[in-house]
Amino acid sequence: MKKALFALLALVSTVAFAHNGTPKPTNRPSRKAKTLTVMTYNIHHCNPPSAGAKIEVDAIARVITKAKPDFVALQEVDVHTERSGKGVNQARELARLTGMHYFFSKAIDHQGGDYGVAVLSRFPILDSTRFILPVDPAIGGETRTIAAVTVEIAKGRKIIFASTHLDLKEPNRLTQSEQIVQHFGKSDLPMILGGDFNAQADSRVIQFLDGHFVRSCQACAPTIPVVNPSRAIDFIMYKPGETFKTLSTQVIDEQYASDHLPVVVKLQVN
Template identity: 75%
Template sequence: MKTILTLFFLLFSVATYAIEVPSAESKQPAKKIKNLKVMTYNIHHCNPPSAGAKIDVAAIARVITAEKPDFVALQEVDVNTERSGKGLNQAKELARLTGMNFFFSKAIDHQGGDYGVAVLSRFPILDSTRFILPIDPAIGGEVRTIAAITVEVAKGKKIIFASTHLDLKEPNRLTQAELIIRNFKENGLPMILGGDFNALPDSKVVSLLDQNFTRSCQTCLPTIPVVNPNRTIDFIMYKPDATFKSISTKVIDEQYASDHLPVLVELSVK
Protein backbone atom coordinates (compact mmCIF):
# COMPACT_ATOMS: atom_id res chain seq x y z
CA MET A 1 0.00 0.00 0.00
CA LYS A 2 2.81 2.39 0.83
CA THR A 3 4.35 1.71 -2.57
CA ILE A 4 1.05 2.41 -4.33
CA LEU A 5 0.47 5.65 -2.42
CA THR A 6 3.95 6.78 -3.35
CA LEU A 7 3.18 6.17 -7.01
CA PHE A 8 -0.08 8.11 -6.71
CA PHE A 9 1.75 11.33 -5.96
CA LEU A 10 4.75 11.16 -8.26
CA LEU A 11 4.01 14.12 -10.47
CA PHE A 12 6.21 15.31 -13.33
CA SER A 13 9.57 13.88 -14.40
CA VAL A 14 12.88 14.95 -15.89
CA ALA A 15 12.11 12.46 -18.66
CA THR A 16 8.88 14.25 -19.62
CA TYR A 17 8.89 16.56 -22.60
CA ALA A 18 6.45 19.31 -23.55
CA ILE A 19 7.38 21.22 -26.67
CA GLU A 20 5.62 23.41 -29.16
CA VAL A 21 6.82 22.80 -32.68
CA PRO A 22 6.43 25.98 -34.77
CA SER A 23 4.47 25.37 -37.92
CA ALA A 24 2.47 27.45 -40.32
CA GLU A 25 -0.21 24.75 -40.12
CA SER A 26 -0.54 24.84 -36.33
CA LYS A 27 -3.85 26.31 -35.23
CA GLN A 28 -4.04 29.24 -32.88
CA PRO A 29 -7.00 29.65 -30.52
CA ALA A 30 -9.97 30.96 -32.51
CA LYS A 31 -12.77 33.23 -31.36
CA LYS A 32 -15.26 30.43 -31.99
CA ILE A 33 -14.86 26.73 -32.65
CA LYS A 34 -17.58 24.22 -33.42
CA ASN A 35 -15.93 20.85 -33.98
CA LEU A 36 -12.76 19.04 -32.93
CA LYS A 37 -11.20 15.98 -34.56
CA VAL A 38 -9.52 13.65 -32.07
CA MET A 39 -7.48 10.51 -32.71
CA THR A 40 -6.12 7.79 -30.46
CA TYR A 41 -3.40 5.53 -31.85
CA ASN A 42 -1.25 2.81 -30.31
CA ILE A 43 1.74 3.15 -32.66
CA HIS A 44 3.74 0.03 -31.65
CA HIS A 45 6.90 2.19 -31.34
CA CYS A 46 6.53 3.02 -35.07
CA ASN A 47 7.37 -0.56 -35.95
CA PRO A 48 5.12 -2.03 -38.66
CA PRO A 49 4.51 -5.64 -37.58
CA SER A 50 5.05 -6.94 -41.11
CA ALA A 51 8.38 -5.12 -41.53
CA GLY A 52 10.64 -6.98 -39.12
CA ALA A 53 12.64 -4.58 -36.94
CA LYS A 54 12.06 -1.59 -39.23
CA ILE A 55 11.13 1.72 -37.61
CA ASP A 56 8.86 3.78 -39.86
CA VAL A 57 7.87 7.03 -38.17
CA ALA A 58 6.81 8.48 -41.52
CA ALA A 59 4.15 5.78 -41.92
CA ILE A 60 2.50 6.80 -38.64
CA ALA A 61 2.79 10.46 -39.60
CA ARG A 62 1.05 9.81 -42.92
CA VAL A 63 -1.89 8.18 -41.14
CA ILE A 64 -2.22 11.19 -38.85
CA THR A 65 -1.73 13.81 -41.54
CA ALA A 66 -4.33 12.23 -43.82
CA GLU A 67 -7.03 12.72 -41.16
CA LYS A 68 -5.95 16.22 -40.01
CA PRO A 69 -6.86 15.74 -36.32
CA ASP A 70 -6.66 18.54 -33.78
CA PHE A 71 -5.44 16.14 -31.08
CA VAL A 72 -3.79 12.73 -31.07
CA ALA A 73 -3.33 10.41 -28.09
CA LEU A 74 -0.31 8.18 -28.74
CA GLN A 75 0.67 4.99 -26.92
CA GLU A 76 3.86 2.85 -27.08
CA VAL A 77 6.17 5.72 -27.96
CA ASP A 78 9.98 5.34 -27.96
CA VAL A 79 12.45 8.08 -27.12
CA ASN A 80 16.16 7.39 -27.75
CA THR A 81 15.90 3.61 -27.42
CA GLU A 82 18.31 1.20 -29.08
CA ARG A 83 15.57 -0.50 -31.07
CA SER A 84 14.30 2.79 -32.51
CA GLY A 85 17.57 4.72 -32.74
CA LYS A 86 19.46 6.46 -29.94
CA GLY A 87 18.95 9.85 -31.58
CA LEU A 88 15.24 9.43 -32.29
CA ASN A 89 12.55 11.01 -30.13
CA GLN A 90 9.46 9.56 -31.80
CA ALA A 91 7.05 12.02 -30.18
CA LYS A 92 9.12 14.99 -31.30
CA GLU A 93 9.58 13.60 -34.80
CA LEU A 94 5.87 12.91 -35.21
CA ALA A 95 5.17 16.46 -34.07
CA ARG A 96 7.60 17.79 -36.67
CA LEU A 97 6.19 15.66 -39.49
CA THR A 98 2.58 16.54 -38.69
CA GLY A 99 3.13 20.21 -37.81
CA MET A 100 1.79 19.74 -34.29
CA ASN A 101 2.94 20.36 -30.72
CA PHE A 102 3.76 17.47 -28.39
CA PHE A 103 4.08 16.30 -24.82
CA PHE A 104 5.71 12.98 -23.90
CA SER A 105 5.21 11.11 -20.63
CA LYS A 106 7.73 8.41 -19.77
CA ALA A 107 6.48 5.12 -18.34
CA ILE A 108 9.62 2.97 -18.17
CA ASP A 109 13.30 2.83 -19.03
CA HIS A 110 13.80 0.77 -22.17
CA GLN A 111 16.98 -0.16 -24.03
CA GLY A 112 18.88 2.90 -22.88
CA GLY A 113 15.99 5.28 -23.55
CA ASP A 114 12.40 6.02 -22.55
CA TYR A 115 9.08 4.41 -23.43
CA GLY A 116 5.61 5.76 -22.73
CA VAL A 117 2.68 7.77 -24.01
CA ALA A 118 2.38 11.15 -25.71
CA VAL A 119 -0.07 13.70 -27.05
CA LEU A 120 -0.02 15.82 -30.18
CA SER A 121 -1.93 19.09 -30.39
CA ARG A 122 -2.56 21.64 -33.11
CA PHE A 123 -3.18 24.16 -30.35
CA PRO A 124 -0.36 25.68 -28.28
CA ILE A 125 0.23 23.77 -25.04
CA LEU A 126 -0.47 26.03 -22.07
CA ASP A 127 0.26 23.49 -19.34
CA SER A 128 1.20 19.81 -19.09
CA THR A 129 1.36 17.15 -16.42
CA ARG A 130 2.39 13.53 -16.05
CA PHE A 131 1.52 11.10 -13.33
CA ILE A 132 2.25 7.47 -12.74
CA LEU A 133 -0.60 4.98 -12.58
CA PRO A 134 -0.56 2.47 -9.71
CA ILE A 135 0.59 -1.12 -9.95
CA ASP A 136 -0.27 -3.60 -7.20
CA PRO A 137 3.12 -5.00 -6.11
CA ALA A 138 1.45 -8.28 -5.16
CA ILE A 139 0.57 -9.06 -8.77
CA GLY A 140 3.16 -6.94 -10.58
CA GLY A 141 2.80 -5.25 -13.93
CA GLU A 142 4.46 -2.68 -16.15
CA VAL A 143 4.48 0.94 -14.98
CA ARG A 144 2.00 3.06 -16.93
CA THR A 145 1.46 6.82 -16.99
CA ILE A 146 -0.91 9.47 -18.23
CA ALA A 147 0.08 12.52 -20.30
CA ALA A 148 -2.27 15.50 -20.00
CA ILE A 149 -2.14 18.96 -21.53
CA THR A 150 -4.22 22.10 -21.17
CA VAL A 151 -5.00 24.06 -24.33
CA GLU A 152 -7.24 26.93 -25.34
CA VAL A 153 -9.47 25.76 -28.21
CA ALA A 154 -11.34 29.05 -28.44
CA LYS A 155 -10.94 32.42 -26.80
CA GLY A 156 -11.43 31.88 -23.09
CA LYS A 157 -12.31 28.18 -23.51
CA LYS A 158 -9.69 25.80 -22.11
CA ILE A 159 -9.84 22.02 -22.12
CA ILE A 160 -7.66 19.11 -20.98
CA PHE A 161 -6.57 16.50 -23.49
CA ALA A 162 -4.92 13.32 -22.23
CA SER A 163 -3.46 10.01 -23.39
CA THR A 164 -3.03 6.82 -21.42
CA HIS A 165 -2.30 3.10 -21.76
CA LEU A 166 -3.68 0.88 -19.02
CA ASP A 167 -2.08 -2.32 -17.72
CA LEU A 168 -2.72 -5.83 -19.02
CA LYS A 169 -4.02 -7.04 -15.64
CA GLU A 170 -7.57 -6.10 -14.70
CA PRO A 171 -6.97 -5.37 -10.99
CA ASN A 172 -4.30 -2.86 -12.00
CA ARG A 173 -6.54 -1.38 -14.68
CA LEU A 174 -9.30 -0.82 -12.13
CA THR A 175 -7.07 1.08 -9.70
CA GLN A 176 -5.57 3.01 -12.61
CA ALA A 177 -9.02 4.03 -13.84
CA GLU A 178 -10.00 5.06 -10.30
CA LEU A 179 -6.92 7.29 -10.07
CA ILE A 180 -7.63 8.93 -13.43
CA ILE A 181 -11.21 9.65 -12.35
CA ARG A 182 -10.10 11.02 -8.98
CA ASN A 183 -7.29 13.20 -10.31
CA PHE A 184 -9.46 14.94 -12.89
CA LYS A 185 -12.78 14.97 -11.03
CA GLU A 186 -12.39 18.35 -9.36
CA ASN A 187 -10.35 20.09 -12.04
CA GLY A 188 -13.30 21.96 -13.47
CA LEU A 189 -12.08 21.97 -17.07
CA PRO A 190 -13.74 19.91 -19.80
CA MET A 191 -11.63 16.88 -20.70
CA ILE A 192 -11.03 14.51 -23.60
CA LEU A 193 -9.23 11.23 -22.85
CA GLY A 194 -7.90 8.84 -25.47
CA GLY A 195 -6.01 5.62 -25.06
CA ASP A 196 -5.43 1.91 -25.25
CA PHE A 197 -7.40 0.75 -22.23
CA ASN A 198 -6.66 -2.97 -22.69
CA ALA A 199 -10.30 -3.52 -21.74
CA LEU A 200 -13.40 -4.53 -23.67
CA PRO A 201 -16.58 -2.41 -23.75
CA ASP A 202 -18.40 -4.76 -21.32
CA SER A 203 -15.48 -4.90 -18.84
CA LYS A 204 -15.50 -3.60 -15.26
CA VAL A 205 -12.89 -1.00 -16.22
CA VAL A 206 -14.88 0.52 -19.06
CA SER A 207 -18.06 0.35 -16.96
CA LEU A 208 -16.29 2.36 -14.24
CA LEU A 209 -15.03 4.93 -16.72
CA ASP A 210 -18.51 5.15 -18.26
CA GLN A 211 -19.80 6.42 -14.92
CA ASN A 212 -17.54 9.46 -15.19
CA PHE A 213 -16.91 9.92 -18.92
CA THR A 214 -18.95 9.57 -22.09
CA ARG A 215 -17.49 7.29 -24.74
CA SER A 216 -17.67 8.58 -28.30
CA CYS A 217 -19.43 5.35 -29.30
CA GLN A 218 -21.49 2.77 -27.48
CA THR A 219 -21.32 0.13 -30.21
CA CYS A 220 -17.64 0.57 -31.05
CA LEU A 221 -15.89 -1.23 -33.89
CA PRO A 222 -12.91 -3.52 -33.18
CA THR A 223 -9.45 -1.95 -33.12
CA ILE A 224 -7.12 -4.97 -32.88
CA PRO A 225 -5.64 -6.92 -34.61
CA VAL A 226 -5.33 -4.85 -37.77
CA VAL A 227 -6.27 -7.80 -40.01
CA ASN A 228 -9.73 -9.15 -39.20
CA PRO A 229 -10.00 -7.13 -35.96
CA ASN A 230 -12.11 -8.74 -33.26
CA ARG A 231 -11.52 -6.73 -30.06
CA THR A 232 -12.32 -3.14 -29.11
CA ILE A 233 -9.82 -1.76 -26.59
CA ASP A 234 -8.98 1.71 -27.94
CA PHE A 235 -11.41 4.48 -26.99
CA ILE A 236 -11.94 8.22 -26.89
CA MET A 237 -14.10 9.56 -24.08
CA TYR A 238 -14.95 12.97 -22.73
CA LYS A 239 -16.65 14.94 -19.98
CA PRO A 240 -18.96 16.71 -19.42
CA ASP A 241 -21.80 16.13 -21.86
CA ALA A 242 -22.62 19.82 -21.47
CA THR A 243 -19.42 20.70 -23.37
CA PHE A 244 -18.97 17.95 -25.97
CA LYS A 245 -21.20 15.91 -28.24
CA SER A 246 -20.00 13.00 -30.36
CA ILE A 247 -20.75 13.46 -34.05
CA SER A 248 -18.93 10.43 -35.45
CA THR A 249 -16.48 7.68 -34.55
CA LYS A 250 -14.41 5.98 -37.24
CA VAL A 251 -11.93 3.11 -36.98
CA ILE A 252 -9.40 3.67 -39.76
CA ASP A 253 -8.55 0.59 -41.80
CA GLU A 254 -4.75 1.06 -41.85
CA GLN A 255 -3.08 -2.33 -41.75
CA TYR A 256 0.63 -1.52 -42.21
CA ALA A 257 1.86 1.10 -39.77
CA SER A 258 0.98 -0.47 -36.39
CA ASP A 259 -0.64 -3.47 -34.71
CA HIS A 260 -3.63 -1.33 -33.66
CA LEU A 261 -6.12 0.50 -35.84
CA PRO A 262 -6.39 4.22 -35.11
CA VAL A 263 -9.69 5.67 -33.92
CA LEU A 264 -10.86 9.07 -35.15
CA VAL A 265 -13.68 10.98 -33.47
CA GLU A 266 -15.37 14.23 -34.38
CA LEU A 267 -16.78 16.18 -31.45
CA SER A 268 -18.87 19.31 -31.42
CA VAL A 269 -17.98 21.85 -28.76
CA LYS A 270 -20.96 23.54 -27.18
Protein backbone atom coordinates in the same frame (compact mmCIF):
# COMPACT_ATOMS: atom_id res chain seq x y z
CA MET B 1 -1.71 0.40 3.60
CA LYS B 2 -2.04 -0.74 -0.01
CA LYS B 3 -4.64 1.94 -0.80
CA ALA B 4 -2.41 4.58 0.75
CA LEU B 5 0.47 3.46 -1.47
CA PHE B 6 -1.71 3.66 -4.57
CA ALA B 7 -2.90 7.15 -3.67
CA LEU B 8 0.67 8.31 -3.09
CA LEU B 9 1.82 6.94 -6.43
CA ALA B 10 -1.10 8.50 -8.28
CA LEU B 11 -0.33 11.93 -6.91
CA VAL B 12 3.29 11.85 -8.03
CA SER B 13 3.37 14.19 -10.98
CA THR B 14 6.11 16.02 -12.78
CA VAL B 15 6.44 18.23 -15.78
CA ALA B 16 9.38 16.27 -17.13
CA PHE B 17 9.59 15.32 -20.79
CA ALA B 18 7.51 18.34 -21.84
CA HIS B 19 8.34 19.51 -25.33
CA ASN B 20 5.96 21.91 -26.99
CA GLY B 21 7.99 22.30 -30.15
CA THR B 22 7.78 25.28 -32.46
CA PRO B 23 5.68 24.29 -35.48
CA LYS B 24 3.38 26.87 -36.99
CA PRO B 25 0.00 26.26 -35.33
CA THR B 26 -2.83 25.52 -37.74
CA ASN B 27 -5.44 26.62 -35.18
CA ARG B 28 -5.27 29.83 -33.18
CA PRO B 29 -6.86 30.15 -29.73
CA SER B 30 -8.58 33.39 -30.81
CA ARG B 31 -10.64 31.42 -33.36
CA LYS B 32 -13.41 29.50 -31.65
CA ALA B 33 -13.34 25.78 -32.39
CA LYS B 34 -16.79 24.61 -33.49
CA THR B 35 -15.67 21.00 -33.79
CA LEU B 36 -12.63 19.01 -32.74
CA THR B 37 -11.16 15.94 -34.41
CA VAL B 38 -9.52 13.60 -31.92
CA MET B 39 -7.45 10.48 -32.59
CA THR B 40 -6.09 7.72 -30.38
CA TYR B 41 -3.39 5.48 -31.83
CA ASN B 42 -1.21 2.75 -30.37
CA ILE B 43 1.74 3.13 -32.74
CA HIS B 44 3.79 0.01 -31.79
CA HIS B 45 6.95 2.17 -31.53
CA CYS B 46 6.53 3.03 -35.24
CA ASN B 47 7.36 -0.57 -36.18
CA PRO B 48 5.05 -2.01 -38.85
CA PRO B 49 4.44 -5.62 -37.72
CA SER B 50 5.03 -6.98 -41.22
CA ALA B 51 8.34 -5.10 -41.64
CA GLY B 52 10.55 -7.05 -39.25
CA ALA B 53 12.55 -4.70 -37.03
CA LYS B 54 12.16 -1.72 -39.37
CA ILE B 55 11.11 1.59 -37.84
CA GLU B 56 8.92 3.87 -39.99
CA VAL B 57 7.96 7.08 -38.22
CA ASP B 58 6.87 8.44 -41.60
CA ALA B 59 4.21 5.71 -41.92
CA ILE B 60 2.56 6.73 -38.66
CA ALA B 61 2.85 10.42 -39.57
CA ARG B 62 1.05 9.80 -42.86
CA VAL B 63 -1.87 8.14 -41.08
CA ILE B 64 -2.14 11.05 -38.66
CA THR B 65 -1.80 13.73 -41.34
CA LYS B 66 -4.51 12.14 -43.49
CA ALA B 67 -6.97 12.23 -40.57
CA LYS B 68 -6.26 15.94 -39.87
CA PRO B 69 -6.76 15.66 -36.10
CA ASP B 70 -6.63 18.49 -33.60
CA PHE B 71 -5.41 16.10 -30.90
CA VAL B 72 -3.75 12.68 -30.92
CA ALA B 73 -3.30 10.32 -27.99
CA LEU B 74 -0.28 8.12 -28.73
CA GLN B 75 0.75 4.91 -26.98
CA GLU B 76 3.92 2.78 -27.20
CA VAL B 77 6.23 5.66 -28.08
CA ASP B 78 10.05 5.28 -28.13
CA VAL B 79 12.46 8.06 -27.22
CA HIS B 80 16.19 7.44 -27.84
CA THR B 81 15.94 3.64 -27.64
CA GLU B 82 18.36 1.30 -29.39
CA ARG B 83 15.65 -0.40 -31.42
CA SER B 84 14.28 2.89 -32.77
CA GLY B 85 17.56 4.83 -33.03
CA LYS B 86 19.41 6.44 -30.15
CA GLY B 87 19.02 9.87 -31.70
CA VAL B 88 15.31 9.52 -32.46
CA ASN B 89 12.62 11.01 -30.25
CA GLN B 90 9.49 9.59 -31.89
CA ALA B 91 7.13 12.03 -30.17
CA ARG B 92 9.15 15.01 -31.31
CA GLU B 93 9.58 13.62 -34.83
CA LEU B 94 5.87 12.92 -35.21
CA ALA B 95 5.16 16.47 -34.05
CA ARG B 96 7.59 17.82 -36.64
CA LEU B 97 6.16 15.72 -39.47
CA THR B 98 2.54 16.59 -38.64
CA GLY B 99 3.10 20.25 -37.71
CA MET B 100 1.79 19.77 -34.16
CA HIS B 101 2.95 20.43 -30.61
CA TYR B 102 3.80 17.49 -28.35
CA PHE B 103 4.29 16.21 -24.83
CA PHE B 104 5.85 12.85 -23.90
CA SER B 105 5.32 10.96 -20.65
CA LYS B 106 7.83 8.25 -19.84
CA ALA B 107 6.55 4.96 -18.48
CA ILE B 108 9.70 2.80 -18.34
CA ASP B 109 13.38 2.69 -19.23
CA HIS B 110 13.89 0.68 -22.39
CA GLN B 111 17.05 -0.19 -24.33
CA GLY B 112 18.97 2.83 -23.13
CA GLY B 113 16.08 5.22 -23.70
CA ASP B 114 12.48 5.88 -22.68
CA TYR B 115 9.16 4.29 -23.58
CA GLY B 116 5.70 5.63 -22.83
CA VAL B 117 2.76 7.67 -24.05
CA ALA B 118 2.45 11.07 -25.70
CA VAL B 119 0.02 13.64 -26.99
CA LEU B 120 0.04 15.76 -30.12
CA SER B 121 -1.90 19.03 -30.25
CA ARG B 122 -2.68 21.55 -32.97
CA PHE B 123 -3.07 24.11 -30.21
CA PRO B 124 -0.10 25.46 -28.26
CA ILE B 125 0.40 23.61 -24.98
CA LEU B 126 -0.11 25.87 -21.95
CA ASP B 127 0.62 23.27 -19.29
CA SER B 128 1.67 19.60 -19.24
CA THR B 129 1.69 16.91 -16.58
CA ARG B 130 2.95 13.36 -16.27
CA PHE B 131 1.53 11.25 -13.51
CA ILE B 132 2.19 7.65 -12.62
CA LEU B 133 -0.60 5.10 -12.41
CA PRO B 134 -0.50 2.59 -9.55
CA VAL B 135 0.60 -1.03 -9.85
CA ASP B 136 -0.18 -3.53 -7.10
CA PRO B 137 3.21 -4.82 -5.88
CA ALA B 138 1.58 -8.11 -4.95
CA ILE B 139 0.80 -8.98 -8.57
CA GLY B 140 3.39 -6.81 -10.34
CA GLY B 141 3.05 -5.10 -13.67
CA GLU B 142 4.72 -2.57 -15.93
CA THR B 143 4.70 1.08 -14.89
CA ARG B 144 2.02 3.05 -16.72
CA THR B 145 1.54 6.82 -16.91
CA ILE B 146 -0.72 9.54 -18.25
CA ALA B 147 0.38 12.41 -20.47
CA ALA B 148 -2.00 15.34 -19.95
CA VAL B 149 -1.90 18.80 -21.49
CA THR B 150 -3.95 21.95 -21.03
CA VAL B 151 -4.69 23.97 -24.15
CA GLU B 152 -6.86 26.92 -25.11
CA ILE B 153 -9.24 25.99 -27.93
CA ALA B 154 -10.78 29.47 -27.99
CA LYS B 155 -10.05 32.72 -26.21
CA GLY B 156 -10.40 32.02 -22.49
CA ARG B 157 -11.64 28.47 -23.11
CA LYS B 158 -9.29 25.78 -21.83
CA ILE B 159 -9.56 22.00 -21.92
CA ILE B 160 -7.44 19.05 -20.82
CA PHE B 161 -6.41 16.39 -23.32
CA ALA B 162 -4.77 13.21 -22.09
CA SER B 163 -3.34 9.91 -23.32
CA THR B 164 -2.91 6.67 -21.40
CA HIS B 165 -2.16 2.97 -21.78
CA LEU B 166 -3.52 0.77 -19.00
CA ASP B 167 -1.87 -2.38 -17.65
CA LEU B 168 -2.34 -5.90 -18.97
CA LYS B 169 -3.66 -7.15 -15.62
CA GLU B 170 -7.26 -6.33 -14.76
CA PRO B 171 -6.76 -5.62 -11.03
CA ASN B 172 -4.17 -3.00 -11.97
CA ARG B 173 -6.42 -1.58 -14.67
CA LEU B 174 -9.26 -1.19 -12.19
CA THR B 175 -7.09 0.67 -9.69
CA GLN B 176 -5.60 2.79 -12.46
CA SER B 177 -9.08 3.70 -13.71
CA GLU B 178 -10.12 4.71 -10.20
CA GLN B 179 -7.07 6.95 -9.91
CA ILE B 180 -7.78 8.56 -13.28
CA VAL B 181 -11.29 9.46 -12.16
CA GLN B 182 -10.06 10.72 -8.79
CA HIS B 183 -7.19 12.76 -10.22
CA PHE B 184 -9.03 14.51 -13.05
CA GLY B 185 -12.24 14.86 -11.08
CA LYS B 186 -10.47 17.57 -9.08
CA SER B 187 -10.35 19.82 -12.15
CA ASP B 188 -13.29 21.86 -13.37
CA LEU B 189 -11.92 21.94 -16.92
CA PRO B 190 -13.55 19.89 -19.68
CA MET B 191 -11.41 16.85 -20.47
CA ILE B 192 -10.89 14.40 -23.33
CA LEU B 193 -9.10 11.10 -22.68
CA GLY B 194 -7.82 8.74 -25.35
CA GLY B 195 -5.91 5.52 -25.01
CA ASP B 196 -5.31 1.83 -25.24
CA PHE B 197 -7.26 0.58 -22.23
CA ASN B 198 -6.44 -3.11 -22.72
CA ALA B 199 -10.08 -3.78 -21.87
CA GLN B 200 -13.21 -4.38 -23.87
CA ALA B 201 -16.52 -2.56 -23.51
CA ASP B 202 -18.12 -5.26 -21.33
CA SER B 203 -15.18 -5.34 -18.89
CA ARG B 204 -15.35 -4.03 -15.33
CA VAL B 205 -12.77 -1.38 -16.26
CA ILE B 206 -14.72 0.19 -19.12
CA GLN B 207 -18.02 -0.14 -17.27
CA PHE B 208 -16.48 1.76 -14.36
CA LEU B 209 -15.12 4.49 -16.64
CA ASP B 210 -18.49 4.71 -18.40
CA GLY B 211 -19.90 5.84 -15.07
CA HIS B 212 -17.62 8.88 -15.06
CA PHE B 213 -16.91 9.62 -18.74
CA VAL B 214 -18.91 9.65 -21.96
CA ARG B 215 -17.42 7.16 -24.41
CA SER B 216 -17.65 8.34 -28.02
CA CYS B 217 -19.26 5.05 -29.06
CA GLN B 218 -21.16 2.26 -27.38
CA ALA B 219 -21.19 -0.37 -30.14
CA CYS B 220 -17.55 0.41 -30.89
CA ALA B 221 -15.86 -1.11 -33.92
CA PRO B 222 -12.91 -3.45 -33.15
CA THR B 223 -9.37 -2.05 -33.18
CA ILE B 224 -7.21 -5.19 -32.95
CA PRO B 225 -5.81 -7.13 -34.68
CA VAL B 226 -5.45 -4.97 -37.77
CA VAL B 227 -6.41 -7.84 -40.09
CA ASN B 228 -9.89 -9.16 -39.33
CA PRO B 229 -10.14 -7.13 -36.09
CA SER B 230 -12.23 -8.72 -33.36
CA ARG B 231 -11.76 -6.62 -30.18
CA ALA B 232 -12.25 -2.95 -29.35
CA ILE B 233 -9.78 -1.81 -26.66
CA ASP B 234 -8.85 1.67 -27.94
CA PHE B 235 -11.31 4.37 -26.94
CA ILE B 236 -11.88 8.11 -26.74
CA MET B 237 -14.01 9.49 -23.91
CA TYR B 238 -14.73 12.84 -22.30
CA LYS B 239 -16.09 14.26 -19.09
CA PRO B 240 -19.88 14.52 -19.09
CA GLY B 241 -21.39 17.96 -19.42
CA GLU B 242 -22.45 20.41 -22.08
CA THR B 243 -19.04 21.07 -23.64
CA PHE B 244 -18.73 18.10 -26.01
CA LYS B 245 -21.10 16.05 -28.12
CA THR B 246 -20.04 13.13 -30.31
CA LEU B 247 -20.68 13.65 -33.99
CA SER B 248 -18.96 10.50 -35.29
CA THR B 249 -16.55 7.72 -34.37
CA GLN B 250 -14.50 5.94 -37.00
CA VAL B 251 -11.95 3.14 -36.83
CA ILE B 252 -9.54 3.65 -39.74
CA ASP B 253 -8.69 0.56 -41.76
CA GLU B 254 -4.91 1.10 -41.79
CA GLN B 255 -3.30 -2.34 -41.72
CA TYR B 256 0.39 -1.57 -42.27
CA ALA B 257 1.75 1.07 -39.91
CA SER B 258 0.92 -0.49 -36.51
CA ASP B 259 -0.65 -3.49 -34.80
CA HIS B 260 -3.64 -1.38 -33.70
CA LEU B 261 -6.15 0.47 -35.84
CA PRO B 262 -6.46 4.18 -35.07
CA VAL B 263 -9.72 5.64 -33.80
CA VAL B 264 -10.88 9.08 -34.98
CA VAL B 265 -13.71 10.96 -33.28
CA LYS B 266 -15.35 14.21 -34.31
CA LEU B 267 -16.74 16.24 -31.41
CA GLN B 268 -19.05 19.20 -31.46
CA VAL B 269 -17.91 21.96 -29.10
CA ASN B 270 -20.83 23.76 -27.49
